[in-house]
Amino acid sequence: NIIPLTVAITSLKDQASLDLINHLLQHVAIQLIVNTTGFASNRHQQQDKEHAYMSSEPLLYDSPFVRDVPILQVILASTVESDWQTHHYGLRSRDLAMQVVLPEMDGRIITRAISFKTMQQAYPRCEFQAVSYALQPDRAAFVAELAQRYLQLANKPNHKKRIALILANYPTKDGRIGNGVGLDTPTSCVTLLRALQAAHYPVSDLPETGDELLQRLLAVITNNPANLHYLPCWQSLALDVYWQYFQTLPQANQQAILNRWGQPENDPKYRQGRLMLAGIRLGETFVGIQPARGFERDLSANYHDPDLVPPHSYLAFYFWLRHVYQVDAIVHIGKHGNLEWLPGKSVALSAQCWADIVLGAMPHFYPFIVNDPGEGAQAKRRTQAVIIDHLMPPMTRAESYGELADLEQLVDEYYQALGLDTGREDFLREQILAQLQQSHLLEEIISPPSNNQTSNNQNQPSLADEELLNELDAYLCDIKEAQIRHGLHRLGELPNDDKLADTLVALLRLPRGTTVTSQGILHNLAQDLNLPDDFDPLAINAQTWQANRPQILQTISEQVWRTDADTRERLELFAKNLIQRFVLAKEALSELAVSLPRTYQQLHYVRDHLQPMLQDSAKREIQALIAGLSGQFVPPGA
Known part of the structure; x- marks a missing residue:
């Protein structure tokens, strides 16, 4: 029941074109924009007009459109399709800048490249060859499905929506479940669940705290191989259902998984004819633990491995969410999961790219720390993520503590005694040098003085000793003043x-x-x-x-x-x-x-x-x- 309305314009930066779009938005019940123009069209307004010229003053986004509807950015590549197929980066730098990087500044959702240039008739006499855009049907179908799913979000009552909240698990130890960088992910997840419940999403049996949420997750199977055979599991996928899905994958992808991981029965999460899926259901809202990208190897190294294909249980997890449980949207909470690091193109993914295979045309939302836009862009460009920036953790001065505080006190006392009490001065100097040797701080400051540099006369300290004490003083100041997360x-x-x-x-x-x-x-x-x-x-x-x-x-x-x-x-x-x-x-x-x-x-x-x-x-x-x-x-x- 989707009714498309096609509008041809020169550019969204052209005011006449923008006025036409806004006229349509005011008079037609438009719920989604699919945009093929490049560059950015946004404007910003200063919250504080008095400081409008300051580049550091916080900016508020001022949408060029009169209706707040999602905008899917569709890519019309300026290269031929064969170049895209063979190019690991997906797009050349010109297309990346004009059709991805700048549109991201508008908050557009980056989708896929749906057309490529193709050579038409050549005219030798004028040395000209006609060029036209040819549709890539598979990628166009992806965008159409994503558009349909966003329209479902706009029209489906909240109490009928199923949402999946996914917690990262890096490395795959139970103590690292929900390890979003700078984010109290379990508590934040409970806060989101409360907000969903208040908005009439099907959430029930809500945990009171983040700790309680973790305890419930740990009471069932996780990514920990030690508990996979005795803890309960509240959702799983029958092997025959998984095989039906697996056989729809491109042949090369099927073979890559079989070559690397063997049969599904070899997967650690295989049990009694089913692949187990880590997570719990709170009403009809799912809270899950993102599966590991591999097993039987360095679990930390495989997280960002650009070549490691995911195992069967990884595919089963997302297949179950999309096609069995049929969630309406997926929310990955906190920097960062491993989905956006799966093998494939950097941008404009193909049907053979693993992130495309795993997530498909699914609305994807991603609360992500505000001070790492680079890794957030990875998720936007490879998994059509809508980034929800969250604040950094509270900051404070590092201060000194423990042996550093003891050293600082000794150094202060030494400089107070300097030139006034030579006996105390010598005693404190020896105490400081001895504590430096014991604490191994010398390795961080400067190389220790050699025996022939250190004076035998305590009343005549060596130049090396004095330089060392000055370096230590500056080092302790630097440590104290450092900004750290609190x-x-x-x-x-x-x-x-x-x-x-x-x-x-x-x-x-x-x-x-x-x-x-x-x-x-x-x-x-x-x-x-x-x-x-x-x-x-x-x-x-x-x-x-x-x-x-x-x-x-x-x-x-x-x-x-x-x-x-x-x-x-x-x-x-x-x-x-x-x-x-x-x-x-x-x-x-x-x-x-x-x-x-x-x-x-x-x-x-x-x-x-x-x-x-x-x-x-x-x-x-x-x-x-x-x-x-x-x-x-x-x-x-x-």
Whole structure:
């Protein structure tokens, strides 16, 4: 019951063409766009007009279309079909740029190449050969099926939809189930299940926590070969049904699996005439563990192996989802699974590419960490994934701990004693050098001094010893100031106030423009506190601090204030304190207007713009997925 409406235009960048499309969208019940034009047509709007010229200012996608419907990007290759068939990359660089990379900026769903150039009649007298586009029927059928499935998402009632949520498992150990990078995947999965339930999807018997979800998954078979023969399994595929599906694959693909893995009976997940599938059903919503790409070899290495064909149980898992359980969409949760790394072309996949064989023309959604667009693009281009960007985990300073903290204390005491108490100075120096040898930190700093470099006279330390202590001091400063993850992100949530304050300081450390609000927060504080103009608050500098010591920085910490790096640490602690008070606790900012005028302006920006943007971003992680599953457009960066 699909009624196609064909519209011929010059370009979506042409305003007259765009007006025509929008006129149709307003007057016709269009639910999906299949687009063959290249390049990008999107526009962006600044949320903060005052800083519109700043490249770092967050952008909001401004769709050129008046209706939020999915857009399938169809590729009309500028090469001949034989070039595509033999070219491992799928498309040449020109087509990749114009018909994949730029359209991705519009949030279009990358599909397949459906036509190629073919040579027609030649005209020798004018040295011209006519060229036309020839349809590739198999790839056109793929796009048509994908379009039909997206239309089903738009029209099928939610309570009749079956959704599969798939957790990665890399490497294939039970302790690594749901190991999305930077994401608390089990908890996020429960959050998604609650959102689906609230939207009237068939979800029931919902686990309360991520831990409970994992316990339920671990109570049945997983990818762990040690438990495959005694734990229960709630879904499986009969071998004769699997063979019927297997025999529909291209002959070369069938042979490749048989050559590498043998018969299905040899698969570790084969039991009593069936191939077992890891996962549980919560109502009619399936939560599964993505199968391993192989067995009886290095499980970590095979995850990204560009040549390893998947085993029988891998095909059975996705075949069951698509054709037996008949899910309406698949959601892979968190960076990253192994489906997008299966052998085949990089883009414009053929019917012989394994990702195409396994997933087919299935709507595919993928919550993925925002700071790795490269690997997210792999999923978009090879598995028609709609990427739902999620925030990075909360950030904080690494600080020092354990033997590093002990060394830092010894180094501080040494430099305090230097030139004042030679006996204590010698004792501390020997303590530091001995602890360096025991902890093997010398290997990370510099080579240890040779015997002839070390002085025998404790009152006359060698030059090598002094250089080593200076290197150690800088090394400890570098370690302390490093930005590290502080926990994991949870979809739809911001971290608690303490972690959020650390994250906001991390986001504000680097200058991003020329205005006061786009300067680094440490830079603004340094100017407000009249620190020297040549002081760089981002430099890892262990030189002795010889400038003024504002009272507010003296009281912010009880640690020794000895070096430039110690000044930077105090500025960061002060910045966090200000954010906790004036951004998160909403204290009156007016008291800072005179004493810290530049910081006052920046904190206004954080409270009025940056923090609300973060809150909105977390909220939209869930909203975008629910919209996509309803057959609606998901904007880029959602």
